[in-house]
Amino acid sequence: MTHSRPTRRAVTLGLGLAAGALSRPRGAAAAPVSLRLSSSLPADPNSAHWLWYDRFTASLKAKAGDAVQVRYFPDNQLGKESDVVGSVKLGVVDMMISGSSIWSTLAPEIGVLDLGYLFPTMDSAGRVLDGPAGEQLSRLFSDRIGVKVLSWGYSLGGRNVTAREPAATPAALRGKKIRVLPVANFVATLKAMGASPTPMSLGEVYTALQTGVIDGMEHDAPTILALKAYEVARHISLTQHICNPQTIVIGNRAFNKVPAEHRDAFLAAAAEATQFQRSQAATIEAKALATLKGNGVTVHECDRAAFRALVTPLWDEFARSYPATKPILSAITQA
Incomplete structure (x- = not known):
């Protein structure tokens, strides 16, 4: 029987692998x-x-x-x-x-979670x-x-409307330019509530409030505190429109x-x-609201039932547009 002689490259590669194995301590941990x-x-x-x-x-x-x-x-x-x-x-x-x-x-079906007043x-x-x-x-x-x-x-809490003026009723919110996430159901929810939704990156919001490009934004209270948006928008209306x-x-x-x-x-x-x-x-939401009040922000209770009545028709509209969300909506509303 004849045996093929290994090539020089194969011998070199084998020696290199062997040397590597010898140089690595046994049981050494892999790189993180x-x-x-x-x-x-x-x-x-x-x-x-x-x-x-x-x-x-x-x-x-x-x-x-x-x-x-x-x-x-x-x-x-x-x-x-x-x-x-x-x-x-x-x-x-x-x-x-x-x-x-x-x-x-x-x-787009994931937008089912953005329907207003879906979760109380x-x-x-x-x-x-x-x-x-x-x-x-x-x-x-x-x-x-x-x-x-x-x-x-x-x-860290439901989303509220933070603005330069109170927005505790649909009439007070009507026509106000409110920053929203650039996604369909946030826009639809705020529009149904009466606002003029304005999609915008979060990093642009402070300057837009400061210069009057927008009238307000919607977010949870701790985020309003973290972004220091309260410095340029002194009223929080507890709409709790999206959780x-x-x-x-x-x-x-x-x-x-x-x-x-x-x-x-x-x-x-x-x-x-x-x-x-x-x-x-x-706990963090409650502390944030207390801190915001201490910083001169006025917190307003809202007619949430009036807002909810305007928004809930969007649920059926969304399910008709995206039938795959019907069982998800059923699982949510029947839980």
């Missing part, structure tokens, strides 16, 4: 996996995003050491939300924490999204976009970077961070 998490909000204790991230990284370190490290990029450092959603899908950005709303730009409180939203409705929505993210929902967090969740999403490519032996720890840390964030939301 580093992931980037994008947020549109400041790294501030009054930010729902930071509250989640801070607990998540502490929990992840306790469970997996330094094997997986997640770096936080606040204030749109990795790009505007409207751009980052596509980057997460493509794997250019690893993770994103945001309101669920921006994902409707890639799968954040706690009710959490209970529903922990059940069948949340499972159906997570499949939408996976099947339509190709990303994984790690968990459904809370916004949509925060969505923590990881791209499929990024999730596959997490070593298999640490994936359970990664998911457990996300779940722990979500439960912690939820447990703090109501």
Whole structure:
């Protein structure tokens, strides 16, 4: 029998691999996996995003050491939300924490969560999204976009109208230019409430309020405090018109970077961070409102029933336009 002689290149490659194996200490840990998490909000204790991230990284370190490290990029450092959603899908950005709303730009059915007065409180939203409705929505993210929902967090309270004048009734809100997220059901909800919705990036809002380009904005109280919007808009009307969740999403490519032996720890840390964030939301909202009042902001109770009556016809309109959301709406309204 004849034996082929190995080529010089093969011998050299084999020696190189052997040398590498000898130089690496047995049992040496692999290099840490580093992931980037994008947020549109400041790294501030009054930010729902930071509250989640801070607990998540502490929990992840306790469970997996330094094997997986997640770096936080606040204030749109990795790009505007409207751009980052596509980057997460493509794997250019690893993770994103945001309101669920921006994902409707890639799968409009997700906009069901933006329908006004769908959830009366954040706690009710959490209970529903922990059940069948949340499972159906997570499949939408996976099947339509190709990303994984790690968990459904809370916004730190429902969204209210913060403006230079009170807007406690549909008549008072009528015609006011109110900044909204650039997504369909935010625009439709504020329009139904009587406002003139003005889509705009969050980073542009302070100057727009200061210069009178807009009359107000809508967001939860802690975000108003974190953005210092109260300096240029001194009235908060407690419309509580949308209680949509925060969505923590990881791209499929990024999730596959997490070593298999640490994936359970990664998911457990996300779940722990979500439960912690939820447990703090109501207290942080109350403290933010108290601080805003101390800073000279006037807080107005609202005729929410009048606003709700104007908005709820949008539910049926949306289900007719996107039939796939009918079972989701049923699961939400019947929960």
